Amino acid sequence: MKSSPAVLLARHIVLVLFAVAFLIPFVGIVLSALRGDSETGGFQLPHTWTLENFAIAWEQGRFSDLMLSSVIVGAIVVPSTLVLATLAGYGLAVLRPMGHSAIMTTFVIGLTLPTELVIIALYYNLDSVGFTNNYMGVALAEIALFLPFSVYWMHTHFSGVPRALIESGRIDGASDWRILRQLMLPISKPALTTLVVLLSIWAWNQFLIVLVLMQSPTRRTAVAGLGYFVGEYGTDIPLLAAASLIVVAPVVVVYLLFQRSFVAGITQGAIKG
Amino acid sequence: MALLSLRAEGRTTKWRPATRSLSPRRYFGAIAFVAPALLIYLAFSIWPAFNTLYYSMLDWDGLNVAEWVGFENYAKVFTEPELFNSILHSLVLVFFFAVLPIAFGLLLAGLLMGSGTRGMSAFRVIYFLPQVIPLVAVGIAWRWLYAENGPLNEFLETIGLGALAAPWLAGTDTALIALGLVGTWGMSGLCMMLFVSGAQKIDSSLYEAAAMDGAGPIRRFVSVTLPGLRGEISIAAVITTIAALSSFDLVYVTTSGGPESATTVPGLLVYRLAFTYERIGHAAALAIVLTVLILIFVSVIRRLTKEKA
Numbered sequence: 389m390k391s392s393p394a395v396l397l398a399r400h401i402v403l404v405l406f407a408v409a410f411l412i413p414f415v416g417i418v419l420s421a422l423r424g425d426s427e428t429g430g431f432q433l434p435h436t437w438t439l440e441n442f443a444i445a446w447e448q449g450r451f452s453d454l455m456l457s458s459v460i461v462g463a464i465v466v467p468s469t470l471v472l473a474t475l476a477g478y479g480l481a482v483l484r485p486m487g488h489s490a491i492m493t494t495f496v497i498g499l500t501l502p503t504e505l506v507i508i509a510l511y512y513n514l515d516s517v518g519f520t521n522n523y524m525g526v527a528l529a530e531i532a533l534f535l536p537f538s539v540y541w542m543h544t545h546f547s548g549v550p551r552a553l554i555e556s557g558r559i560d561g562a563s564d565w566r567i568l569r570q571l572m573l574p575i576s577k578p579a580l581t582t583l584v585v586l587l588s589i590w591a592w593n594q595f596l597i598v599l600v601l602m603q604s605p606t607r608r609t610a611v612a613g614l615g616y617f618v619g620e621y622g623t624d625i626p627l628l629a630a631a632s633l634i635v636v637a638p639v640v641v642v643y644l645l646f647q648r649s650f651v652a653g654i655t656q657g658a659i660k661g
Numbered sequence: 662m663a664l665l666s667l668r669a670e671g672r673t674t675k676w677r678p679a680t681r682s683l684s685p686r687r688y689f690g691a692i693a694f695v696a697p698a699l700l701i702y703l704a705f706s707i708w709p710a711f712n713t714l715y716y717s718m719l720d721w722d723g724l725n726v727a728e729w730v731g732f733e734n735y736a737k738v739f740t741e742p743e744l745f746n747s748i749l750h751s752l753v754l755v756f757f758f759a760v761l762p763i764a765f766g767l768l769l770a771g772l773l774m775g776s777g778t779r780g781m782s783a784f785r786v787i788y789f790l791p792q793v794i795p796l797v798a799v800g801i802a803w804r805w806l807y808a809e810n811g812p813l814n815e816f817l818e819t820i821g822l823g824a825l826a827a828p829w830l831a832g833t834d835t836a837l838i839a840l841g842l843v844g845t846w847g848m849s850g851l852c853m854m855l856f857v858s859g860a861q862k863i864d865s866s867l868y869e870a871a872a873m874d875g876a877g878p879i880r881r882f883v884s885v886t887l888p889g890l891r892g893e894i895s896i897a898a899v900i901t902t903i904a905a906l907s908s909f910d911l912v913y914v915t916t917s918g919g920p921e922s923a924t925t926v927p928g929l930l931v932y933r934l935a936f937t938y939e940r941i942g943h944a945a946a947l948a949i950v951l952t953v954l955i956l957i958f959v960s961v962i963r964r965l966t967k968e969k970a
Contacts, residue, residue, distance in 0.1 A: 417805070420805065479693075491695060506709040506713065509709035532701055629801070636795065654851070
């Protein structure tokens with residue numbers, strides 16, 4: 389069924405219009421951030437271009453502290469979740485101990501539970517053991533939040549591995565651990581890459597958990613710091629725009645570099661069940 | 662975030678491992694792979710969830726001795742206008758976060774129906790971009806777009822509709838709608854790409870057969886594309902509805918619930934009641950009601966979109 393040139397043109401116009409709609413806020417923010425002193429304006433090009441807003445925002449928002457916090461939290465959350473989910477996904481999909489199906493259901497239920505359900509008690513629980521205002525506390529909360537999807541993702545991946553491959557390992561007398569390391573992991577690179585990309589972006593973007601569990605201004609993550617920054621500089625558009633771009637830049641770079649993995653994660657993660 | 666499917670089991674049962682014949686040693690070996698993830702998940706998600714359920718029956722300020730009040734806090738959720746309105750607001754948001762984006766997604770899938778379109782991978786990068794950006798930053802961008810002297814009103818002036826210009830997020834009549842449209846912006850690309858890629862998997866011979874039966878484009882969409890996208894629609898509806906009902910970041914940054922509580926949502930009030938007003942019991946009860954609401958929506962969506970056997 390070939391479409392006529394007119395239909396094809398109409399389709400592309402619609403696609404471009406939507407693309408413009410998705411990009412407009414970004415273009416506006418970039419222009420605002422680069423606008424010189426005392427200028428206002430929407431989408432007009434700035435009369436004087438400047439990078440000064442970034443320097444001021446970096447300084448005022450203490451972004452060197454905030455970015456460091458984000459990196460610390462991410463450096464704990466991403467590898468831990470990856471290892472935990474790989475082990476659990478392999479255990480549940482391949483080894484299948486008694487109760488594996490009930491355990492999987494428990495994880496899958498977690499996909500629907502809102503953060504609001506756990507955050508109140510999480511604060512008091514962690515507070516009672518001195519884990520509020522603490523990177524480890526935030527990291528544990530985020531790991532628990534991301535585990536349902538991650539375990540589900542790895543479970544789906546390992547379920548798709550041909551049974552014969554595992555049996556061949558068993559016949560050779562390999563232990564479960566060796567089968568995972570030497571047979572499964574080498575063929576799991578795409579699934580693991582996707583999970584790392586998703587976890588990095590989610591950990592960077594997490595807001596409510598950090599807002600509640602991290603009171604010290606210097607230990608907040610970049611996104612939480614940006615949330616406070618809005619309160620303080622609510623009307624200073626160039627400054628807010630520059631601060632937003634500072635916070636957004638790392639995720640956008642990761643996304644553009646790994647967009648194939650990201651899209652695969654979002655679409656397959658959603659559809660495969 | 663939270664993309665999901667609620668049926669993880671059931672697809673992969675071609676081979677049955679000899680679960681029963683696992684020796685105790687192998688059984689504990691297998692459980693050891695699962696235990697670390699399970700323990701952390703139970704300790705930092707499931708346990709606090711049950712704690713919240715317990716708190717929801719208490720009159721507690723977070724410091725002093727708590728008093729057991731049973732279901733009183735739930736009565737409060739449904740009778741105190743501030744709390745109940747937040748639930749109504751979140752239902753309004755479902756229309757903007759879920760219904761509109763799904764409609765846009767179907768529109769695009771219908772337009773691109775049949776033969777492939779060039780350059781989709783470039784469009785995909787842009788269409789997924791709103792999913793990547795932290796909502797706090799998205800909120801800042803839209804605050805600016807909606808501002809009284811911001812680009813949207815400026816644009817209305819330019820095209821001669823200056824009379825329509827308004828401080829969108831500051832007006833009690835417009836704030837919730839303006840907020841909802843940010844959600845529409847954020848969720849539409851996801852729905853569009855899910856549906857377009859889903860539609861590409863539909864067997865093109867179905868379209869040819871329908872065309873030979875004399876079905877026009879609309880008929881082909883309704884009887885071929887729509888049923889073919891059942892799974893995608895279901896999942897998109899679940900993801901976007903959860904995002905609408907449990908929204909927090911966006912509201913916190915754009916309106917903080919104002920003006921005059923016109924845009925309060927359960928997530929925002931849970932946070933405020935618990936950590937500003939020290940009304941832990943009320944916050945917990947609202948969180949439980951929110952969770953139940955989400956579970957109801959999810960099961961209704963799954964039931965409506967379930968394939969009829």
